[in-house]
Structure formats: structure tokens, C-alpha cells
Amino acid sequence: xxLSTLSPREQVIVMIVVTxxxxxxxxxFRLTPLLKEQSALNRQITQLERKLAKARVPDEPDExxxxxxxxxxxxxxxxxxxxxxxxxxxxxLAPEGSQxxxxxxxxxxxxxxxxxxxxxxxxxxxxxPLRLHKPQNKKRKQVKPSSAKALxxxxxxxxxxxxxxxxxxxxxxxxxxxxxxxxxxFIHQLSSLPWQVTVIRLKIEKLPIQPLRGTTQGLQAELILxx
Amino acid sequence: xxxxxxxxxxxxxxxLVCESDGFYFRASVLVxxxxxxxxxxxxxxxxxxxxxxxxxxxxxxxQQGWTGNQAILLSPSVLSALLELPVNPKKPRPIxxxxxxxxxxxxxxxxxxxxxxxxxxxxxxxxYMTQEQAAAVLDVQRGKPNPAGGLxxxxxxxxxxxxxxxxxxxYITRSQLNVCLAGQDWLKTEDEEIECGWSAQGEVADIPxxxxxxxxxxxxxxxxxxxxxxxxxxxxxxxxxxxxxxSTPLLPEDWQEGVMLELHSxxxxxxxxxxxxxxxxxxxxxxxxxxxxCCLESFHALNxxxxxxxxxxxxQPEAGLTSEIKLALGCNNFELLAPTxxxxxxxxxxxxxxxxxxxxxxxxxxxxxxxxxxxPAFWQRFEVRLGALIGLLLILILIVETVxxxxxxxxxxxxAELAQQWQLIDKAMRNxxxxxxxxxxxxxxxxxxxxxxxxxxxxxxxxxxxxxRRAELVxxxxxxxxxxxxxxxxxxxxxxxxxxxxxMPKPTLPAKQADRVEVESFNLKAWAATETAAQTFIQSMQDxxxxxxxxxxxxxxxxxxxxxxxxxxxxxxxxxxxxDAKAVKDEVAVP
Numbered sequence: 001x002x003l004s005t006l007s008p009r010e011q012v013i014v015m016i017v018v019t020x021x022x023x024x025x026x027x028x029f030r031l032t033p034l035l036k037e038q039s040a041l042n043r044q045i046t047q048l049e050r051k052l053a054k055a056r057v058p059d060e061p062d063e064x065x066x067x068x069x070x071x072x073x074x075x076x077x078x079x080x081x082x083x084x085x086x087x088x089x090x091x092x093l094a095p096e097g098s099q100x101x102x103x104x105x106x107x108x109x110x111x112x113x114x115x116x117x118x119x120x121x122x123x124x125x126x127x128x129p130l131r132l133h134k135p136q137n138k139k140r141k142q143v144k145p146s147s148a149k150a151l152x153x154x155x156x157x158x159x160x161x162x163x164x165x166x167x168x169x170x171x172x173x174x175x176x177x178x179x180x181x182x183x184x185x186f187i188h189q190l191s192s193l194p195w196q197v198t199v200i201r202l203k204i205e206k207l208p209i210q211p212l213r214g215t216t217q218g219l220q221a222e223l224i225l226x227x
Numbered sequence: 228x229x230x231x232x233x234x235x236x237x238x239x240x241x242x243l244v245c246e247s248d249g250f251y252f253r254a255s256v257l258v259x260x261x262x263x264x265x266x267x268x269x270x271x272x273x274x275x276x277x278x279x280x281x282x283x284x285x286x287x288x289x290q291q292g293w294t295g296n297q298a299i300l301l302s303p304s305v306l307s308a309l310l311e312l313p314v315n316p317k318k319p320r321p322i323x324x325x326x327x328x329x330x331x332x333x334x335x336x337x338x339x340x341x342x343x344x345x346x347x348x349x350x351x352x353x354x355y356m357t358q359e360q361a362a363a364v365l366d367v368q369r370g371k372p373n374p375a376g377g378l379x380x381x382x383x384x385x386x387x388x389x390x391x392x393x394x395x396x397x398y399i400t401r402s403q404l405n406v407c408l409a410g411q412d413w414l415k416t417e418d419e420e421i422e423c424g425w426s427a428q429g430e431v432a433d434i435p436x437x438x439x440x441x442x443x444x445x446x447x448x449x450x451x452x453x454x455x456x457x458x459x460x461x462x463x464x465x466x467x468x469x470x471x472x473x474s475t476p477l478l479p480e481d482w483q484e485g486v487m488l489e490l491h492s493x494x495x496x497x498x499x500x501x502x503x504x505x506x507x508x509x510x511x512x513x514x515x516x517x518x519x520x521c522c523l524e525s526f527h528a529l530n531x532x533x534x535x536x537x538x539x540x541x542x543q544p545e546a547g548l549t550s551e552i553k554l555a556l557g558c559n560n561f562e563l564l565a566p567t568x569x570x571x572x573x574x575x576x577x578x579x580x581x582x583x584x585x586x587x588x589x590x591x592x593x594x595x596x597x598x599x600x601x602x603p604a605f606w607q608r609f610e611v612r613l614g615a616l617i618g619l620l621l622i623l624i625l626i627v628e629t630v631x632x633x634x635x636x637x638x639x640x641x642x643a644e645l646a647q648q649w650q651l652i653d654k655a656m657r658n659x660x661x662x663x664x665x666x667x668x669x670x671x672x673x674x675x676x677x678x679x680x681x682x683x684x685x686x687x688x689x690x691x692x693x694x695x696r697r698a699e700l701v702x703x704x705x706x707x708x709x710x711x712x713x714x715x716x717x718x719x720x721x722x723x724x725x726x727x728x729x730x731m732p733k734p735t736l737p738a739k740q741a742d743r744v745e746v747e748s749f750n751l752k753a754w755a756a757t758e759t760a761a762q763t764f765i766q767s768m769q770d771x772x773x774x775x776x777x778x779x780x781x782x783x784x785x786x787x788x789x790x791x792x793x794x795x796x797x798x799x800x801x802x803x804x805x806x807d808a809k810a811v812k813d814e815v816a817v818p
Binding site for chain 2: 006011014015018019022023026031034037038041042044045048049051052055057058059060061063065068069071072075076078079082083085086089090092093149150151152153154156157166167180181183184187188190191196198199200201202203204205206210217226
């Protein structure tokens with residue numbers, strides 16, 4: 001069929017069909033993806049603008065890094081100095097589980113004519129010393145022993161030196177029968193031992209037996225020593 | 228301007244211009260160089276069969292180097308006529324309607340024109356018989372008495388064909404008749420359907436609203452036959468032109484009024500131009516007459532003033548004929564119209580038709596017949612309109628694409644700028660956060676070191692100071708007891724139980740002591756023989772312990788039997804060491 005033989009009406013229809021087909025194909029295969037692409041681009045721009053609007057640059061730290069490093073170095077030096085002192089102090093304490101010190105204590109008691117009724121390792125009560133001051137707190141927090149803090153002087157010495165505390169030392173419980181002067185002598189001479197031994201609990205009672213005239217009153221002393 | 232450029236662009240650079248009167252076939256390849264035409268190749272043939280002639284000519288031209296495939300043909304079978312139609316060229320009718328109008332007027336003229344190609348005329352024009360012999364044959368055919376035989380012959384030959392009669396009468400040979408019959412096949416046909424082309428001329432003087440239209444027409448079957456024949460040889464016949472009357476494009480463009488005479492063997496065409504349009508034309512075909520007589524007949528048939536300028540388009544001009552015509556016309560302004568490349572092989576009609584087809588020169592002075600009829604005006608063509616529509620759509624798409632491209636570019640640029648800003652901010656934020664992290668890390672490190680320092684310091688203080696002080700305190704208390712105990716006092720017990728003695732309510736402490744806390748506490752129980760001894764003992768203890776920063780609290784004296792059931796007073800008291808609460812708290816504080 002030759003195009004020139006088409007009637008005007010047919011020509012108009014052909015042109016309309018061609019136009020519609022052309023626009024449809026262009027719109028479907030080109031314009032729609034293009035619009036989607038630009039819409040995506042617009043969304044990305046909006047997101048970036050929002051991000052930029054919300055972005056807040058944090059303030060720079062007040063303290064300079066160099067100043068902190070200097071402080072650290074100074075702290076390091078101070079700590080090293082203190083470590084020396086600490087070593088010196090710790091050297092005055094008996095090695096853990098030292099039987100030699102216990103022998104010395106027994107010997108000292110014997111030298112002072114003190115009769116040792118009981119000489120045993122003392123373990124603080126099962127209740128953690130940390131909990132002793134906690135009931136006051138409404139919120140009970142489980143404190144790990146490793147992170148346990150040193151107890152203040154308002155706590156007794158046993159509590160302050162209990163296992164799990166920073167000042168933990170092995171303890172020895174002595175129950176003695178003696179008279180007052182020998183007891184005093186014994187306690188006094190504890191400080192002359194090569195290692196530091198401290199009475200952290202003292203309980204002295206009269207023995208129920210009345211002393212004979214001219215003799216001294218017998219005492220029962222319970223000592224807890226921090227070795 | 229643009230249209231002419233477009234036309235030039237679409238026009239072929241070379242065109243094969245063919246010419247045939249049914250007996251011969253010749254063709255020249257004309258090439259357009261600028262505004263002029265140049266004849267490149269030429270070939271001709273005069274075979275008995277036209278198809279053979281055409282084949283011979285085309286192969287000859289191809290051998291010479293012609294590679295084109297477009298051709299036009301000049302043929303005497305194409306009638307050129309000037310019609311008066313009530314159609315204003317400025318308000319052209321639709322092509323189908325125009326075609327009907329032209330066909331209505333041209334069909335009788337073409338039928339009359341076709342009678343020129345009867346076997347008798349062709350035999351005379353070919354010189355195979357004389358006019359008298361033809362008249363005799365006609366007489367025999369019509370039963371007229373004649374010297375040859377009278378009525379008996381008439382009865383014998385009245386239903387016989389002209390050629391056969393002429394042959395039987397001995398005027399022609401059979402071969403001569405066959406040649407004429409073969410040539411007639413390419414000049415006339417029994418088909419009445421015609422194909423035509425037209426060109427608008429000026430207004431008719433006497434009839435308002437009527438205009439001259441130059442019309443060329445040919446039998447459709449004849450045109451188809453030529454088209455098919457050319458197609459067999461791979462050549463497209465684009466148009467047919469009349470054999471005479473095609474020289475008008477050779478006239479100068481500013482030639483407004485005058486007469487053009489075109490002479491082609493036994494045909495002479497006189498065309499009268501007025502105001503640049505063809506006003507009259509006359510075609511004289513007389514095979515038996517001389518060219519001069521034909522020329523004069525056509526010129527005088529126009530019945531115009533003899534002072535008008537005359538241009539003569541004459542093929543293979545002879546000096547004698549030209550001067551004879553000039554003399555016979557008595558015209559002073561007489562010139563021969565034979566521009567290049569008119570030559571012995573290329574007729575003025577061929578050049579004029581080629582100019583019309585290739586250069587659009589003098590378009591309105593010549594009408595061509597195209598296979599399928601005339602094409603509508605450029606903008607009226609459906610292909611052009613469809614192309615324009617598609618072009619518009621493409622331009623629309625181009626605009627849309629450009630707009631989208633520019634928009635996308637601006638968006639991409641904006642996005643790139645925002646992304647760059649974000650990168651800068653993000654980098655700054657990362658740097659600052661990294662600084663903050665490092666500072667925090669160092670701070671934490673410092674804090675840890677301070678804590679370690681504090682812990683170490685605590686240990687040193689505890690083991691190096693506090694414990695020795697404790698040992699001293701115990702010795703001191705024992706020493707104090709030994710000093711202050713008199714004969715009236717007996718110590719029952721000394722206990723370090725942390726629980727307080729609650730026999731008495733806690734005394735209200737002075738404001739100075741309110742922020743002090745107990746750090747050592749010893750419960751002392753004793754017995755005194757007298758109340759005075761008891762109070763003295765308490766006072767002595769108070770005095771003796773004060774250097775050790777200790778004090779007596781919750782002291783109580785109650786009457787109670789003592790050893791050996793003696794009356795006396797029981798003494799209870801607490802020996803406490805007080806320290807500043809804040810100092811105690813700070814002592815173990817670790818950062």
C-alpha cells in the first residue's frame with residue numbers, strides 16, 4: 001500500500017497513531033526511568049541536606065593531648081617513686097603462709113611464760129566485709145572483689161583486712177592464758193620480730209579462778225594478729 | 228531558499244535522458260555541474276524491436292562508464308496541451324480532483340492525438356509509401372471507385388486492414404509493415420486510461436476565473452510498458468516528456484513575451500509566451516510536409532503579431548533551414564535556441580527536459596508525466612508531513628532530553644557540592660571525635676594511674692603508718708591500764724568488740740565532735756570498791772588516754788557485788804579514738 005494513496009482521514013489517524021506510539025515508547029522506555037533516576041537523585045540530595053542540617057560538629061576537647069601526656073608522664077614518675085616506697089613497706093611483711101613467723105610468735109609467747117591455748121589461722125566471718133556497710137544502701141549492688149574498695153577506719157581492723165580487700169593479710173588467732181605483765185610484754189615484743197605483726201583485735205578477760213593470795217590474777221587473752 | 232537547497236540536494240547529479248519515436252531509441256547521460264548540464268555519454272539504436280534497442284543502448288552506456296539508474300523519456304506519444312480550467316493556481320484543488328478535471332479535458336485530445344500514429348501515417352512518415360498510395364488504400368478500404376479495380380475490389384477489401392491492403396496492393400513489403408506495427412506498439416494503445424501531469428500558466432483573457440494549464444498526458448498502459456522495459460534493465464523511469472515542446476526550459480528566465488518554435492523531424496511546435504506564461508501553443512504533425520511548412524503552419528496557427536521575438540529550437544540545425552524559416556517569418560528578432568550541450572546527438576528537447584528534471588529551470592513552462600501521477604506539493608506529501616511530524620517529535624524529545632540533561636547536571640552538581648560539604652563536615656567530626664577519644668583514653672589512663680597511685684599510697688599508708696600506730700595504741704592502752712588501776716579497782720575485761728555498749732543512750736555530742744567518727748573502740752569492764760574509786764578510775768583513764776587522742780565514752784557506774792561477794796560498783800566504759808569524718812572518708816577515697 002502506498003502512503004500517498006491514503007485518504008486525509010487515514011493520514012491523520014496514522015499520524016496520531018505514530019505520535020501516540022512514539023510518545024508511549026519514549027515515555028515508557030526513556031522518560032519514566034529518567035524521572036525515576038532524577039527522583040532518586042532528588043531524594044539523595046534531600047537526605048544529604050537533612051544530614052547537613054542535623055550535623056553538629058562537636059566541640060574540640062578543652063584539654064590538649066600534649067598536656068595530658070605530660071600529666072601522664074609526671075604521674076608515671078610519681079607512681080614509680082611510690083612503688084619504691086611500697087616495695088620497702090611490703091618487704092616488712094612476712095611472706096604469705098610463712099610458718100617461720102608463727103614459730104617466732106610461739107617462741108615469743110613461750111619466752112614470756114604464756115600458755116597458748118589456741119593458735120590457729122583466723123578467717124574472718126563468712127559475711128563479706130564489703131556488705132557490712134552496705135545495708136544502708138537501698139540499692140544493693142554486687143561488688144566484685146577485684147574492684148573492692150578499701151574500707152575506712154570506721155570499720156574494725158578485721159573487716160578492713162579481710163580477704164578481698166586491698167589490705168588483706170593472713171590472720172592468726174591466739175588464745176592465751178597468762179598474767180597481765182607477761183601479756184603486755186608479749187604484745188610489746190611482737191614489734192621486735194623481723195616481720196611486722198600487729199594485734200588487730202584484743203580481748204582480755206579474767207579467768208574465773210580466783211588467784212591465791214600473793215599471786216597475780218590469771219587472764220585469758222584472745223588476740224587476732226595480722227601477719 | 229531552503230527548499231531549493233533541499234531540492235538540489237535530492238536531485239541526481241547525473242540523469243539518463245532518452246528519446247524515442249517508436250522506431251529509434253537514443254539516450255544521453257547528462258551531468259549537472261553547478262547550474263549547467265554536461266553531456267557525458269551517448270548511445271543510440273534502431274533495432275526492429277524496441278526492447279532490443281533499449282537493451283543495446285543501456286549496455287552501451289554502461290560500457291562507457293554510466294553507473295546511474297535514473298532516466299526520463301521524451302516520446303511523441305506524450306501529448307502536450309494547453310487547457311482552460313476553472314482552477315486558480317493560487318488555490319489548487321486536491322490532486323485527485325485536479326486529476327479528474329484534467330483527465331476529462333485531456334482524454335479526447337489524447338484520443339485525437341493518437342490517431343496520428345495510425346499505420347498509414349507511420350508508413351508515410353517512414354517513407355515506405357506516398358500520400359497518394361495511402362489515399363488509394365483508403366479508397367479501396369472504403370469501397371470508392373478507383374483505377375485499380377472498382378466495386379469488385381471494394382467488396383473484396385472493405386474488411387481488410389490498411390497495412391495488409393497496402394502490402395497486397397504492392398505499395399509496401401511485409402517487413403516494412405512489421406517495422407511500422409512494432410513502432411506503433413510504443414506510440415498508441417487501445418487503453419483509454421491516461422496518466423497526466425500539469426503546470427499552471429496565466430489567466431485566460433476572455434474567461435474570468437479560468438486559467439491556462441499546461442498538461443502533458445499519455446496512455447497509462449504505454450507509460451507502464453516503458454517503465455517495465457526500463458526496469459528490466461535496472462533503470463528507473465522517473466518521468467515522460469513530450470517529444471516536441473520540451474525545449475521551453477532553455478528559454479531565458481527574463482523572456483516574458485515571444486514565440487518559441489521547436490522543430491523535430493516531421494513535428495513542429497509553436498509556443499506563444501505572454502507575461503512569462505504559455506498563452507498559446509500549436510503542434511503540427513505532417514510527415515508528408517517539409518519541416519519549413521510544418522514550422523510555418525504552427526507559427527501562423529497562433530495568429531499573433533509577427534514582430535514578436537522568435538526563438539527556434541532546432542535539432543541538428545541546418546544553416547539553410549534556419550535562414551529559410553527566418554526569412555519566411557520575416558522576423559527581425561530571431562535567434563536559434565541551441566545552448567550547450569545541445570549537439571548532434573543531444574536534442575534541445577532532451578536538454579530542456581533534463582534541465583526541468585534536474586535544475587528546476589523554467590518549471591512552469593513544461594509538464595512531465597510521472598508514473599503514478601503528479602506528486603503533491605512538497606508540504607502536501609504525506610511522507611513529508613510524516614517526516615515533519617517525526618522531526619517535530621524528535622525536536623520535542625531533544626528539548627525534553629536537553630532539559631532533563633541540564634536538570635540532571637544541576638542536580639548532580641548540587642549533590643556533588645553537598646557530598647563535598649558532608650565529606651568536609653564528616654572528616655572534621657571524625658577528627659574531633661578521634662581527638663576526643665584520644666583525650667578520653669588518656670584521661671582514663673591518667674585516672675587509672677591516679678587510682679593505682681592512690682591504691683599504692685593507701686597500702687603504704689596502711690601498712691607503713693596505720694598498722695604501726697595501731698600496735699603503739701594497743702601497747703599504750705595496756706600501759707595506761709597498768710598505770711591507772713589502783714587497789715580499789717579490778718579490771719574484769721577489755722574487749723575490742725565493735726558493737727557498742729548500749730546501756731545508755733548516746734550522749735549528745737558537742738557540735739565540734741559531731742563530724743568526728745570512732746576509728747578505735749575498746750569496751751572496758753571493771754569493778755571498784757567504792758563509787759569514788761570508780762569515778763576516779765574513769766577520770767584517770769580519761770586523762771591518761773587524752774595524749775593518744777582517745778576519749779572515754781558511755782561510762783557507767785552501777786552498784787553490783789564484786790569479788791568475794793563484796794559490795795561495790797561495776798564500771799563500764801568505751802575507750803574510743805575519734806577522727807575527722809571527712810578525713811577518714813578521704814583517706815580511702817580512690818579516684
